[in-house]
Amino acid sequence: MNIRAQVSSVFHLDKCIGCHTCSIACKNLWTDRKGVEYMWWNNVETKPGTGYPTQWENQEKYRGGWEKKGDRLQLRLGGRGGLLGNIFHNPRLPTMDDYYEPFTYRYGELTSAPAGNDQPTARPVSMISGRPMKIEAGPNWDDDLSGSGIYAANDPGVLQLSREQRAQMFAVERLVMLYLPRICNHCLNAACLAGCPSGAIYKRGEDGIVLINQDKCRGWRMCVSACPYKKTYYGWATGKSEKCVLCYPRLEVGEAPACFHSCVGRIRYLGVLLYDADRIEAAAMQDDKDLVAAQRQIILDPFDPQVLAAAGKAGIAEQVLEAAQRSPVYLFVKKWQIALPLHPEFRTLPMLFYVPPLLPVVSEEHLGTQRLVDDYFTTLENARLPLQYLAGLFTGGNTEEIKAVYRKLMAVRIQRRRITVGDLSESEVAKARELGEVSAEQIEAIFRMTALTSIRQRIVVPPMLREQAIEAGMDPERHKQEMGFGSRRSPKRRW
Amino acid sequence: MTDLILFGVFPYIAVTLAGFGGIYRYASDRYSLSSQSSQFLESRMLFWGTVPWHFTIILILLAHLLALLFPTAWGTLLGRPLRLYLLEISGVSLGLVAVVSMLVLIVRRAINQRITTVTTVIDWVLLAALLLQVATGVYIAVTLRWGSLWYLHTATPWLWSLVKLDPQVSYMAVMPAVVKVHAVNAFFLLALLPFSRLIHMISVPLAYMGRSPQVVVWYRR
Amino acid sequence: MKNGWLRQVSLLLICYLWFCFPPSACAADLVDGDPQRGKALFAGTTSFAQGGAPCLACHGIAGRGMGMAGGASFGPDLTSIFDDYGAEGIVGTLDDLTFPSMEPIYATRPLTAEEQADVGAFLAKTAEEAQLPTVSRMTGHVAIGLAVISALLVVFGRGRLQGVRRPLVLGVRTGKGGRR
Ligand code: SF4
Ligand code: SF4
Numbered sequence: 001m002n003i004r005a006q007v008s009s010v011f012h013l014d015k016c017i018g019c020h021t022c023s024i025a026c027k028n029l030w031t032d033r034k035g036v037e038y039m040w041w042n043n044v045e046t047k048p049g050t051g052y053p054t055q056w057e058n059q060e061k062y063r064g065g066w067e068k069k070g071d072r073l074q075l076r077l078g079g080r081g082g083l084l085g086n087i088f089h090n091p092r093l094p095t096m097d098d099y100y101e102p103f104t105y106r107y108g109e110l111t112s113a114p115a116g117n118d119q120p121t122a123r124p125v126s127m128i129s130g131r132p133m134k135i136e137a138g139p140n141w142d143d144d145l146s147g148s149g150i151y152a153a154n155d156p157g158v159l160q161l162s163r164e165q166r167a168q169m170f171a172v173e174r175l176v177m178l179y180l181p182r183i184c185n186h187c188l189n190a191a192c193l194a195g196c197p198s199g200a201i202y203k204r205g206e207d208g209i210v211l212i213n214q215d216k217c218r219g220w221r222m223c224v225s226a227c228p229y230k231k232t233y234y235g236w237a238t239g240k241s242e243k244c245v246l247c248y249p250r251l252e253v254g255e256a257p258a259c260f261h262s263c264v265g266r267i268r269y270l271g272v273l274l275y276d277a278d279r280i281e282a283a284a285m286q287d288d289k290d291l292v293a294a295q296r297q298i299i300l301d302p303f304d305p306q307v308l309a310a311a312g313k314a315g316i317a318e319q320v321l322e323a324a325q326r327s328p329v330y331l332f333v334k335k336w337q338i339a340l341p342l343h344p345e346f347r348t349l350p351m352l353f354y355v356p357p358l359l360p361v362v363s364e365e366h367l368g369t370q371r372l373v374d375d376y377f378t379t380l381e382n383a384r385l386p387l388q389y390l391a392g393l394f395t396g397g398n399t400e401e402i403k404a405v406y407r408k409l410m411a412v413r414i415q416r417r418r419i420t421v422g423d424l425s426e427s428e429v430a431k432a433r434e435l436g437e438v439s440a441e442q443i444e445a446i447f448r449m450t451a452l453t454s455i456r457q458r459i460v461v462p463p464m465l466r467e468q469a470i471e472a473g474m475d476p477e478r479h480k481q482e483m484g485f486g487s488r489r490s491p492k493r494r495w
Numbered sequence: 496m497t498d499l500i501l502f503g504v505f506p507y508i509a510v511t512l513a514g515f516g517g518i519y520r521y522a523s524d525r526y527s528l529s530s531q532s533s534q535f536l537e538s539r540m541l542f543w544g545t546v547p548w549h550f551t552i553i554l555i556l557l558a559h560l561l562a563l564l565f566p567t568a569w570g571t572l573l574g575r576p577l578r579l580y581l582l583e584i585s586g587v588s589l590g591l592v593a594v595v596s597m598l599v600l601i602v603r604r605a606i607n608q609r610i611t612t613v614t615t616v617i618d619w620v621l622l623a624a625l626l627l628q629v630a631t632g633v634y635i636a637v638t639l640r641w642g643s644l645w646y647l648h649t650a651t652p653w654l655w656s657l658v659k660l661d662p663q664v665s666y667m668a669v670m671p672a673v674v675k676v677h678a679v680n681a682f683f684l685l686a687l688l689p690f691s692r693l694i695h696m697i698s699v700p701l702a703y704m705g706r707s708p709q710v711v712v713w714y715r716r
Numbered sequence: 717m718k719n720g721w722l723r724q725v726s727l728l729l730i731c732y733l734w735f736c737f738p739p740s741a742c743a744a745d746l747v748d749g750d751p752q753r754g755k756a757l758f759a760g761t762t763s764f765a766q767g768g769a770p771c772l773a774c775h776g777i778a779g780r781g782m783g784m785a786g787g788a789s790f791g792p793d794l795t796s797i798f799d800d801y802g803a804e805g806i807v808g809t810l811d812d813l814t815f816p817s818m819e820p821i822y823a824t825r826p827l828t829a830e831e832q833a834d835v836g837a838f839l840a841k842t843a844e845e846a847q848l849p850t851v852s853r854m855t856g857h858v859a860i861g862l863a864v865i866s867a868l869l870v871v872f873g874r875g876r877l878q879g880v881r882r883p884l885v886l887g888v889r890t891g892k893g894g895r896r
Contacts, residue, residue, distance in 0.1 A: 004711075050881075050884070053880070053881070054880045054881035054884060055880050055881075055884065058880075061877060061880055062877065062880075080703060080704050081704070083703075084700070084701075084703060084704070087700070088545045088546050088548075088549040088550075089534065089538075089541060089542045089545050089546050089876075090534060091875070091876045091877065092876070092877045093534055093535065093538060093877065094877065094880065095534070095535055095536065095537070095538045095879060096535055096536055096609070097879055097881055097882055098879060098880045098881045126608075126609075128536070128608075128609050128612055129608040129609055129611070129612050130612070131608055136881075136882070136885075137881060149888065150884070150885055150888045150889075153888075154884055154888070189709065190709070193708075193709060193710060194708040194709065196703075197700035197703040198698070198700050198703075199700075199702060199703065199706055199710060201710065202710040202711065202712040203709065203710065203711045203712070204711075204712060204713075205711045205712060205713035205714075206713065206714065214526060215525045215526050217529075218528065218529040218695070218698045218700065219529050219530075219531060219532050220532075220700070221532060221534065221535070234532070234535045236533070236535050236536055236613065237613065238531075239527075239529055239530075239531030239532055240526075277711075280709075466714070469714035470714070472714070473714065489524075489526065491526065493526075493527050493531060494524075494527065538876075538877075538878075538879075539878065539879075542873055542876065543869075543873075546869065546872065546873070547865070547869055551865070570760060570763060570770075573760060574759065574760045574761040574762075574763075574770075575759070575761060576759050576772065576781065576782045576783050576784075576785035576786070577783060577785065579759075579760075579772070579785045580783060580784045580785040583785075584854065584857045584858055584861055585861055587854075587858050587861070588858050588861025588862050588864075588865060589861075589865070591858065591862060592862065592865050592866075638789060639774075639789060639790040640774075640776075640787060640788045640789040640790060641772065641773055641774075641785070641788050641790075642790075644760065644769070644770065644772065644773035644774075644788075645769055645773035645774050645790060647769065647773070648768070648769035648773065648821050649769075649820075649821065663820070665819075665820040666820045666821075668820075669816050669817040669819070669820055670817070
């Protein structure tokens with residue numbers, strides 16, 4: 001057993017209101033520089049939709065993530081030799097046109113235009129070349145199902161459904177959507193990392209955050225292609241790849257990452273998970289349908305004395321173990337088993353989990369308003385959002401796994417409805433609990449964690465103990481009156 | 496006098512610039528030790544430029560290097576007329592491809608507005624020098640046959656005399672102008688190495704073949 | 717290598733002779749020269765004892781066995797040099813290669829007497845043969861080389877990602893691709 005700690009998260013999709021506050025918080029903090037305007041380390045997609053970059057889930061095109069080659073895993077991008085052979089021209093690099101060309105408007109022309117017969121207009125100009133351009137796409141171009149005939153219809157998940165399922169899904173009175181906020185998953189078996197020819201990408205041992213060393217990055221762009229979630233981006237002005245850093249400077253001082261902190265729907269949970277690093281590869285080798293279970297299995301119980309002892313031996317600090325015991329992520333993922341990884345079939349073992357949304361699945365249109373269906377127990381089979389679609393997103397196509405989650409979520413709803421509205425009988429509630437395999441106490445705990453928590457319960461930042469770590473390596477006294485450790489250069493290229 | 500400066504002095508200046516410039520850039524600005532890729536802004540045309548360019552120029556450079564380092568073996572290799580001819584034909588073909596692909600790269604930089612915004616003056620200097628180098632190379636190979644053989648008895652001894660700090664300028668002094676241009680421009684390119692994107696030559700990521708697929712870094716271990 | 721030792725001995729002998737009589741002192745006699753050996757020296761199959769460049773590096777010649785490689789063009793073609801210079805002239809020239817571009821190479825690496833004789837004998841023999849139309853044939857062969865490289869490139873370039881969003885949107889708008 002080789003125990004490591006991972007700062008991981010849960011996004012509760014039933015709570016996301018699609019406000020993009022998270023994206024803006026991230027943008028203001030990290031990606032408001034030249035060359036990274038187009039990057040959204042945090043983005044919120046509408047599903048069904050093609051997402052950002054367009055059809056990122058289609059690995060036939062982008063070739064991200066891992067695939068099984070006999071009894072070992074290989075990047076879908078190719079073996080090491082093939083990857084180096086393609087180093088002069090990345091065969092699977094999405095170009096700016098697959099994201100969008102960043103633009104602004106010549107607002108000045110609105111006020112400075114000479115008097116004339118026409119209204120002055122502000123023309124859109126490219127933020128790259130500075131020339132007038134035709135806007136073809138933008139961030140969240142398909143937000144809230146806009147252009148659904150093009151975008152939602154060509155969602156790779158939708159394309160996998162049968163013709164009937166699609167027709168059912170796209171019937172006007174049934175069409176439904178959900179928001180999918182995405183950041184880097186800080187995977188255990190990160191494909192971006194494995195694909196980096198320069199060895200610039202690394203996982204931090206203490207907290208599992210995946211970072212790109214900007215001084216070592218040579219801009220080969222293989223990480224962009226290798227990451228199946230398209231969560232590393234190429235900075236066209238600096239020639240370096242950049243990605244979500246999970247706001248590690250904020251975490252190190254005990255603050256939540258900016259997107260977590262600003263989340264209006266309070267959908268984001270953060271906490272430590274302990275896992276067995278020796279079993280990463282074995283877990284990633286399972287068949288598609290077993291990947292979720294395998295990933296759950298390598299996550300360890302932070303209350304198990306054996307685990308604690310081994311963790312102590314592996315050098316994980318007491319305070320971190322204590323934080324792991326308070327981790328809401330552990331509850332969602334392992335204890336209640338209602339949070340699932342996004343696209344486990346990419347085999348990177350993503351450490352960001354999603355509670356799938358109940359409302360779009362079991363609501364119906366009634367006299368012009370949306371409401372929950374009354375018949376809880378049969379709805380899953382002909383759910384408004386086909387279960388195959390959800391299984392394609394969260395369980396590698398395993399519909400049983402996703403059904404189990406939904407039965408739990410429905411049990412929570414039924415029990416709470418009996419308590420608050422009181423129009424259901426206890427026998428109905430008991431039946432729901434039995435189907436969902438949850439106890440009444442667990443339901444109350446899930447309910448509280450979902451609806452009534454404070455930020456300190458939702459976001460349990462482990463003490464990062466950076467000061468001790470730094471002191472172990474260098475003497476702070478010697479660096480007195482300096483601005484941080486070492487010199488600082490701006491990320492600018494001169495040649 | 497001119498010959499002495501061009502073939503006896505300038506090479507040393509170029510090597511010094513390359514050496515010290517390279518060390519300076521490595522030490523002071525490791526962030527920029529790469530060639531800034533523009534594939535993200537334009538990918539299609541780039542393929543027809545960069546891929547043939549790199550593969551052909553690597554092979555051509557390799558031939559120059561082998562003839563310099565192992566002149567006897569090279570001479571034996573080309574001792575049969577058929578081998579000599581095959582090598583020359585291959586060389587000319589590779590050279591022509593290099594010229595065309597360099598033209599593609601130059602045109603791409605000139606006409607694509609996205610790419611022009613990420614192009615610097617030194618990029619243009621470099622591209623022009625590279626074009627001049629491959630163009631003169633092909634011209635020499637076609638008109639002054641067989642370069643792969645006389646190189647051994649002119650350029651190789653001259654370059655070795657430079658290494659031995661006893662420059663024998665006479666070898667180059669008697670050469671036609673185009674050969675002189677080719678030789679001087681080669682050292683100009685060398686001098687340009689640390690001051691341009693050419694520096695990416697030193698960042699060939701061969702270590703990738705051997706490293707473990709996952710990299711974990713600890714503060715304290 | 718049946719008479720390998722013979723070669724060794726003769727080489728030793730040459731060296732000895734060269735020591736006793738420096739090359740310029742003894743003009744070689746073409747009659748003694750071996751055209752076969754001369755050809756090998758000309759093409760570089762056998763190196764000159766002093767390390768001079770093989771003639772073929774720069775000079776074209778239409779000798780049998782040189783094939784297309786006989787089309788060197790740095791220096792003048794030597795196919796019919798025998799007719800112009802005659803035996804005397806050839807030997808004299810080979811003995812003292814003081815053409816401007818040859819001087820740096822051969823001043824310190826002259827041909828030995830025997831080599832002069834062999835090369836001279838070879839040149840005497842080639843005088844009857846006709847020039848090959850090298851350049852046009854070469855063009856054809858280079859074209860083949862270019863075709864091979866282009867084919868490799870096309871194969872290498874197949875299946876690369878050629879944009880996703882634009883083709884998708886265009887396809888749906890024109891009803892050609894994507895799905896409605
Ligand atoms: S989501 Fe992508 S970028 Fe993030 S760790 Fe995983 S493979 Fe790397
Ligand atoms: S801030 Fe929260 S609620 Fe708003 S879009 Fe982002 S994740 Fe959803």
